[in-house]
Amino acid sequence: xxxxxxxxxxxxxxxxxxxxxxxxxxxxxxxxxxxxxxxxxxxxxxxxxxxxxxxxxxxxxxxxxxxxxxxxxxxxxxxxxxxxxxxxxxxxxxxxxxxxxxxxxxxxxxxxxxxxxxxxxxxxxxxxxxxxxxxxx
Numbered sequence: 858x859x860x861x862x863x864x865x866x867x868x869x870x871x872x873x874x875x876x877x878x879x880x881x882x883x884x885x886x887x888x889x890x891x892x893x894x895x896x897x898x899x900x901x902x903x904x905x906x907x908x909x910x911x912x913x914x915x916x917x918x919x920x921x922x923x924x925x926x927x928x929x930x931x932x933x934x935x936x937x938x939x940x941x942x943x944x945x946x947x948x949x950x951x952x953x954x955x956x957x958x959x960x961x962x963x964x965x966x967x968x969x970x971x972x973x974x975x976x977x978x979x980x981x982x983x984x985x986x987x988x989x990x991x992x993x994x
Contacts, residue, residue: 858873891960892937892958893931893933893937893940894931895957895958895960896937896940896941896944896954896957896958897928897929897930897931897940899944899949899953899954899957900928900929900940900943900944900947901929903944903947903948903949904925904929904943904947906947907947907948909947910922911925911926911929912925914943914946914947917946918939918942918943918946920939920943924939925943928940928943941954
């Protein structure tokens with residue numbers, strides 16, 4: 858979020874915070890999510906760059922196409938072991954995987970969340986956020 862937009866929202870009483878603060882995540886939980894997101898994005902980019910279909914990648918790693926789709930969708934039930942095996946199968950090196958995990962390659966910037974002036978934030982924000990006024994009954 859750019860500085861001007863942040864200042865406008867704060868001036869109207871909104872509080873801007875991180876997703877981790879909004880959800881009450883520990884540092885470890887937040888870091889694990891960031892690692893998973895980075896690996897998920899890297900896997901899709903690497904698979905497509907290698908001209909492999911999900912089915913072809915699944916065959917290479919001894920899994921199913923649906924499991925590869927779940928990996929690319931960021932399903933939390935997919936093991937990090939399987940994600941790393943898939944990245945290696947697409948030709949990604951250990952060094953590039955390490956860079957991805959460390960956030961020096963392919964990392965996504967942290968996303969902020971808005972809390973309305975009344976302090977209630979019952980639902981997590983959608984991925985695409987829009988500034989809107991909320992009425993309080």
